[in-house]
Amino acid sequence: LAKTTQPISMDSYEGQEVNITCSHNNIATNDYITWYQQFPSQGPRFIIQGYKTKVTNEVASLFIPADRKSSTLSLPRVSLSDTAVYYCLVGDGGSTLGRLYFGRGTQLTVWP
Amino acid sequence: KAGVTQTPRYLIKTRGQQVTLSCSPISGHRSVSWYQQTPGQGLQFLFEYFSETQRNKGNFPGRFSGRQFSNSRSEMNVSTLELGDSALYLCASSLVGRGANVLTFGAGSRLTVL
Numbered sequence: 001l002a003k004t005t006q007p008i009s010m011d012s013y014e015g016q017e018v019n020i021t022c023s024h025n026n027i028a029t030n031d032y033i034t035w036y037q038q039f040p041s042q043g044p045r046f047i048i049q050g051y052k053t054k055v056t057n058e059v060a061s062l063f064i065p066a067d068r069k070s071s072t073l074s075l076p077r078v079s080l081s082d083t084a085v086y087y088c089l090v091g092d093g094g095s096t097l098g099r100l101y102f103g104r105g106t107q108l109t110v111w112p
Numbered sequence: 113k114a115g116v117t118q119t120p121r122y123l124i125k126t127r128g129q130q131v132t133l134s135c136s137p138i139s140g141h142r143s144v145s146w147y148q149q150t151p152g153q154g155l156q157f158l159f160e161y162f163s164e165t166q167r168n169k170g171n172f173p174g175r176f177s178g179r180q181f182s183n184s185r186s187e188m189n190v191s192t193l194e195l196g197d198s199a200l201y202l203c204a205s206s207l208v209g210r211g212a213n214v215l216t217f218g219a220g221s222r223l224t225v226l
Binding site for chain 1: 155156214215216220222
């Protein structure tokens with residue numbers, strides 16, 4: 001299973017765009033890239049998932065270059081409520097699903 | 113539809129006791145996985161069950177065990193509790209099939225061992 005590397009922490013101000021990059025050099029052909037958000041004392045919550053190029057939903061965008069060895073989660077115009085830990089996961093949807101490596105994630109702090 | 117339900121939400125035990133945590137997955141989800149989260153170690157995978165069979169297991173001692181019932185509900189048990197077992201235990205369910213799958217987490221069970 002591919003492990004991921006993310007920055008430990010990031011700071012931003014309200015209204016700014018935040019980009020969190022994740023490195024996954026050992027990504028396999030069948031692997032998808034999934035990002036989760038976690039608030040204190042809550043379970044992680046799915047944000048976005050992609051396989052290649054760009055994916056956008058109502059809360060975020062995910063940019064994946066052609067070699068798929070990294071990905072960037074983009075949060076437009078963050079607010080104080082976006083302060084949370086963000087996890088990047090790489091894996092397929094089959095029997096390895098339960099062993100997805102969460103790591104420590106990236107603590108994003110948004111300041112007023 | 114109802115989300116993933118974990119019970120109890122909070123519990124306090126003493127060293128040497130055992131504890132059982134319960135997880136009810138989203139209806140139709142056949143995969144249930146368990147995680148331990150502590151400030152020092154982050155989010156660590158315990159085990160995963162699929163159709164009543166343990167399919168994957170993390171690097172935890174045998175004191176940690178689990179099972180899954182025919183209705184996909186799952187329980188995990190920790191015996192001979194140690195202080196270091198104090199943690200947030202999270203359960204996640206997934207609709208396993210072809211292609212990508214997404215984990216839906218419960219709110220967790222906060223265990224404190226005194």
